[in-house]
Amino acid sequence: MAVIYGLATSLRNFLYNRKIFKSVRFDFPVISIGNLSAGGTGKSPHIEYLIFHLQYIYKVATLSRGYGRTSHGFFLADENSTASQIGDEPRQFKKKFPETIVSVCEDRVLGVPKILHHRPDADVLLLDDAFQHRSIRAGLSVLLTEYSNRFTQDDLLPVGWLREAKSNYHRADIIIVTKCPLNITKQEQEKIIAEIKPFSYQKVYFSTIQYAPLYSFYEVLIKSELSKEVDVLLVCGIAKHEQLKSYLESKVRNVYVREYSDHHRFDRYDLETIRETFNNLGDTRKIIVTTEKDAARLEEQMNWFSENKIEIFVQPIAVTFIGDDGDRFNKDVLSYIEHIRSKQVGNRQL
Numbered sequence: 001m002a003v004i005y006g007l008a009t010s011l012r013n014f015l016y017n018r019k020i021f022k023s024v025r026f027d028f029p030v031i032s033i034g035n036l037s038a039g040g041t042g043k044s045p046h047i048e049y050l051i052f053h054l055q056y057i058y059k060v061a062t063l064s065r066g067y068g069r070t071s072h073g074f075f076l077a078d079e080n081s082t083a084s085q086i087g088d089e090p091r092q093f094k095k096k097f098p099e100t101i102v103s104v105c106e107d108r109v110l111g112v113p114k115i116l117h118h119r120p121d122a123d124v125l126l127l128d129d130a131f132q133h134r135s136i137r138a139g140l141s142v143l144l145t146e147y148s149n150r151f152t153q154d155d156l157l158p159v160g161w162l163r164e165a166k167s168n169y170h171r172a173d174i175i176i177v178t179k180c181p182l183n184i185t186k187q188e189q190e191k192i193i194a195e196i197k198p199f200s201y202q203k204v205y206f207s208t209i210q211y212a213p214l215y216s217f218y219e220v221l222i223k224s225e226l227s228k229e230v231d232v233l234l235v236c237g238i239a240k241h242e243q244l245k246s247y248l249e250s251k252v253r254n255v256y257v258r259e260y261s262d263h264h265r266f267d268r269y270d271l272e273t274i275r276e277t278f279n280n281l282g283d284t285r286k287i288i289v290t291t292e293k294d295a296a297r298l299e300e301q302m303n304w305f306s307e308n309k310i311e312i313f314v315q316p317i318a319v320t321f322i323g324d325d326g327d328r329f330n331k332d333v334l335s336y337i338e339h340i341r342s343k344q345v346g347n348r349q350l
Contacts, residue, residue: 023137029124032138034131037161039239041144058123066104077102091296143172205325214313226251237264288312
């Protein structure tokens with residue numbers, strides 16, 4: 001099966017490489033954030049990192065597929081857009097960064113000019129999970145690979161997590177090794193760089209995940225400190241939850257996991273099951289913890305949780321870079337944006 005999958009993706013890439021399939025490039029700053037694997041590398045927090053650092057200089061726009069949404073075609077989000085309409089990650093972006101232009105479209109080539117038409121004030125576009133979407137040639141391509149499951153050590157689906165052959169990393173301009181331990185040494189970083197074998201035009205950076213205090217599902221201002229007197233039911237529908245589980249285990253008495261598939265849409269049966277599992281934990285101090293991505297979908301069921309008096313908190317995460325990698329990465333991004341903006345003539349010729 002992996003051989004067949006590999007042949008199919010290799011043929012597609014061959015057709016793009018030979019320009020039989022065409023890639024569109026826009027005279028506008030377009031940054032792609034993606035990976036070679038099927039998920040779990042931390043795309044959303046890295047997009048949020050870019051939004052956070054760029055929002056005070058530029059008008060930032062994002063374009064996602066909007067996986068799992070009920071709408072179709074191009075959709076420009078507002079503050080009232082739900083996860084059902086735009087997908088959980090775009091909803092998360094809009095909720096955390098309301099001034100950001102958030103949009104979804106299955107066809108990225110169609111989506112980009114739609115954004116520029118509806119929001120001509122956009123200065124830079126972040127393409128979410130677009131490394132495989134070769135119909136658009138991003139001006140700056142950022143490839144993420146997870147520290148504990150680097151693409152160099154992975155295999156094609158369904159044997160491993162890779163969506164295409166690892167040799168295709170050559171298309172990236174920047175490679176970020178994500179979810180690194182905070183105490184990663186320079187020697188280990190150099191070893192990983194040697195393992196990746198970046199081309200002369202590629203740069204390799206290292207980032208890690210940091211966990212902020214929990215906040216209430218009902219009211220963001222109400223926070224909760226974790227302690228060894230608390231049992232946690234972790235409700236999550238994300239690609240990989242092991243790192244979050246390990247973090248919670250270091251903070252609380254017990255962690256129980258109610259796991260769902262990535263982007264899972266919670267129905268009433270799921271809610272009743274969550275309540276039953278939560279009640280069966282006993283009479284100890286207990287809370288439900290979920291991710292921001294899951295909270296974007298669960299908020300459509302907020303009234304149910306409130307009516308059933310279930311205490312639920314959201315675990316926010318953020319990306320930080322190791323050492324001075326953040327400063328160097330930021331400089332690369334800003335240099336690219338300013339280079340493209342300096343070349344723009346008139347009203348953004350597409």
